Amino acid sequence: MVFKSILRPVFFKVSADDPEKAHHLVMTSLALASKSKVLLSIIEAAMAYKSPALARTVFGVDFPNPVGLAGGFDKNGTALPALAALGFGFIEAGTVTRYQQPGNARPRIFRFSENEALINRMGFPNQGADAIRARLARSPRVKIPIGWSLGKSKVTPQAEAIEDYLYSLRQLDDFSDxxxxxxxxxxTPGLRKLQDKEPLDQLLHAIVQETATLASQQGRAQPKAVLVKIAPDLTQEQIDDVIDVCLSRNVNGIIASNTTLSRAGLQRATTEVGGLSGRPLHARACAMVQYICQQVDGKIPVVGVGGIFGPDDAKRMFDAGASLIQVYTSFIYEGPAIAKQINTGLLQYTHDTH
Known part of the structure; x- marks a missing residue:
């Protein structure tokens, strides 16, 4: 309540002309807190909700709870300890590209508070795989699973996309679950074309092979899990193609979904370019998860993301078949207790049904 009644209005007011200002303020604070064991203990005591009943194992990884933070919030992995202390069951950091890049021109985040939605056109701003690896090598590991989202560098030609992904994967393999x-x-111009059947097949074949090679070189029994994050704007035929490729290439899971180009559900007309996230995406994301789960028939798990703002939304996504969920936009609108709110509610649902 303190966040929504006091802190959020202040954050939103000081960043009215550019919401990214608020994001940088929060990230700076979290990065500083990540360096203090005392602060981390205080945050964890206040925010983390722990129960063995919430734990689960998915694609060979043990999660303390099923509520994760989606990719895009901590792009460079500078605040992982503090984010873990907030009670998330896992964090997807990034998106990371082979080369450092500034992303698109600001402003590139736009709030639609009346719909609890965002439009972003960030363009994968990040420090690059080499710099991120160097910093992670000097940093303590966090206690929860960390996934790294990998993308294609804007300067990399489409024909060289596979090696671009592979380079980042090699750099971050030691630091990723x-x-x-x-x-x-x-x-990122042309990126979504990699969802087409043939280029996706070539990309995933190379990535799965590389994870197996790295595991063999390091004496690990299991390669790092590989998930594919897809767009909510795909047709049913395109979704079927993605599923076929994922199953044939032994991919470990599908994340549904990324942001949408649709503006359905927004009360305010806008010409801003970018991907829409938040509440307007929820129904489409749930339907997509349900369809994919029906098609894969338990062969691989699905991670549900899109408009999850509380326990009811989370339950809807789990009922659709998701094995894990992720939040992003609700973290901005609901505040730092979002993981605790959802996990508390999920446990209550469990108790109510027994």
Whole structure:
């Protein structure tokens, strides 16, 4: 309540002309907190909700709870300890590209508070795989699973996309519990074409082979899990193609979904370019998860993301068949207790049905 009644209005007011200002303020604070064991203990005591009943194992990874933070919030992995202390069951960091890149021109985030939605056209701003690896090598590991979202560098030609992904994967393999292959952001020119059947097949074949090679070189029994994040704007035929490729290439899971190009559900007309996230995406994301789960028939798990703002939304996504869920936009609108709110509610649902 303190966040929504006091802090959020202040954050939103000081960043009215550019919401990214608020994001940088929060990230700076979290990065500083990540360096203090005392602060981390205080945050964890206040925010983390722990129960063995929430734990689950998915694609060979043990999760303390099923509520994760989606990719895009901590792009460079600078605040992982503090984010873990907030009670998330896992964090997807990134998206990381082979080369450092600034992303698109600001402003590139737009709030639609009346719909609890965002439009972003960030364009994968990040420090690049080399710099991120160097910093992670100097940093303590966090206690929860960390996945790294990998994308294509804007300067990399489409014909060289596979090696671009592979380079980042090699750099971050030591610091990742799973990888998300992001082929669905609408903000990198040509990226979504990698969702087409043939290029996706070639990309995933190379990535799965590389994870197996790395595991063999390091004496690990299991390669790092590989997930594919897809767009909600795909047709049913395109979704079927993605499923076929994922199953044939032994991909470990599908994340549904990324942001949408649709503006359905927004009360305010807008000409802003970018991907829409938040409440307007929820129904489409749930329907997509349900369809994919029906088609894969338990062969691989699905991670549900899109408009999850509380326990009811989370339950809807789990009822659709999701094995894990992720939040992003609700973290901005609901505040730092979002994971605790959802996990508390999920446990209550469990108690109510027994």
């Amino acid at each position: 799973f990888f998300t292959i992001n082929v669905s952001s609408p903000n």
